Amino acid sequence: xxxxxxxxxxxxxxxxxxxxxxxxxxxxxxxxxxxxxxxxxxxxxxxxxxxxxxxxxxxxxxxxxxxxxxxxxxxxxxxxxxxxxxxxxxxxxxxxxxxxxxxxxxxxxxxxxxxxxxxxxxxxxxxxxxxxxxxxxxxxxxxxxxxxxxxxxxxxxxxxxxxxxxxxxxxx
Amino acid sequence: xxxxxxxxxxxxxxxxxxxxxxxxxxxxxxxxxxxxxxxxxxxxxxxxxxxxxxxxxxxxxxxxxxxxxxxxxxxxxxxxxxxxxxxxxxxxxxxxxxxxxxxxxxxxxxxxxxxxxxxxxxxxxxxxxxxxxxxxxxxxxxxxxxxxxxxxxxxxxxxxxxxxxx
Numbered sequence: 001x002x003x004x005x006x007x008x009x010x011x012x013x014x015x016x017x018x019x020x021x022x023x024x025x026x027x028x029x030x031x032x033x034x035x036x037x038x039x040x041x042x043x044x045x046x047x048x049x050x051x052x053x054x055x056x057x058x059x060x061x062x063x064x065x066x067x068x069x070x071x072x073x074x075x076x077x078x079x080x081x082x083x084x085x086x087x088x089x090x091x092x093x094x095x096x097x098x099x100x101x102x103x104x105x106x107x108x109x110x111x112x113x114x115x116x117x118x119x120x121x122x123x124x125x126x127x128x129x130x131x132x133x134x135x136x137x138x139x140x141x142x143x144x145x146x147x148x149x150x151x152x153x154x155x156x157x158x159x160x161x162x163x164x165x166x167x168x169x170x171x172x
Numbered sequence: 173x174x175x176x177x178x179x180x181x182x183x184x185x186x187x188x189x190x191x192x193x194x195x196x197x198x199x200x201x202x203x204x205x206x207x208x209x210x211x212x213x214x215x216x217x218x219x220x221x222x223x224x225x226x227x228x229x230x231x232x233x234x235x236x237x238x239x240x241x242x243x244x245x246x247x248x249x250x251x252x253x254x255x256x257x258x259x260x261x262x263x264x265x266x267x268x269x270x271x272x273x274x275x276x277x278x279x280x281x282x283x284x285x286x287x288x289x290x291x292x293x294x295x296x297x298x299x300x301x302x303x304x305x306x307x308x309x310x311x312x313x314x315x316x317x318x319x320x321x322x323x324x325x326x327x328x329x330x331x332x333x334x335x336x337x338x
Binding site: 147148151155160162166167169170171172 | 251252254255288289291292296297
């Protein structure tokens with residue numbers, strides 16, 4: 001199925017948490033400095049319902065998204081009040097893909113873990129947690145992934161400030 | 173040889189203690205395998221037949237700091253690794269030497285500004301004797317660094333200098 005077909009099907013089966021979608025478009029020549037939008041089309045899903053949505057995508061025989069290719073997060077800008085959580089799904093049965101975006105407020109970035117559906121999400125969520133400060137509730141192994149255990153701050157946030165020193169080693 | 177010439181029988185050479193010991197040391201520098209990133213590939217190339225670091229007696233890469241004289245820090249050093257580097261350096265027997273190979277080990281390299289976990293130069297953790305520039309350096313550059321280190325070792329002295337009298 002192409003994106004339109006997948007989206008229509010998701011609408012038809014009333015997938016939980018589905019709130020909308022976005023598609024790439026060409027720049028409008030009538031509007032000044034309109035950049036358009038590049039990239040893939042994606043569906044927008046309510047963050048608290050993301051695991052349920054992934055479950056439906058996996059179990060529905062016409063979608064059959066068995067593989068979670070990636071789960072990552074984005075801090076779009078300093079002024080934006082949301083973080084994005086971006087997932088990509090792949091179906092080997094039907095050979096189609098889907099991109100999913102969820103928005104989380106920066107003030108309390110908490111969402112349920114997707115490891116209950118895709119165990120591959122474990123490492124990805126651990127990385128998102130340490131880099132962006134997102135809390136994944138009921139994560140089975142909420143340790144740091146790459147950073148040292150006692151690292152302060154979330155480095156990939158736009159408002160991150162470098163530490164002065166780490167264990168006596170100067171950072172500047 | 174001056175005064176000492178022909179004073180001894182055949183097959184006896186005269187030299188200085190410093191020169192002899194330095195020559196022994198610099199002719200068999202045993203480096204520690206310390207590849208952290210892409211510089212390690214060049215370091216491996218130096219160890220292979222084409223460039224052959226063994227010509228300088230420095231081909232015996234040791235997997236333990238206790239048998240090594242030289243630490244070639246080849247690659248990006250992050251804070252998690254820096255503590256291990258310090259510990260490994262402390263485990264090396266004296267006299268010990270460090271070569272910072274490449275831009276990252278010298279001063280953070282391309283990660284200088286936004287690399288939040290990259291140490292801005294391994295000299296913040298251990299004392300460095302020779303810096304080798306490049307990203308990554310050519311094998312010849314590392315060999316040149318090794319020769320610089322040998323020159324430096326040649327100048328060192330273990331003999332206590334006699335106290336100056338007024």
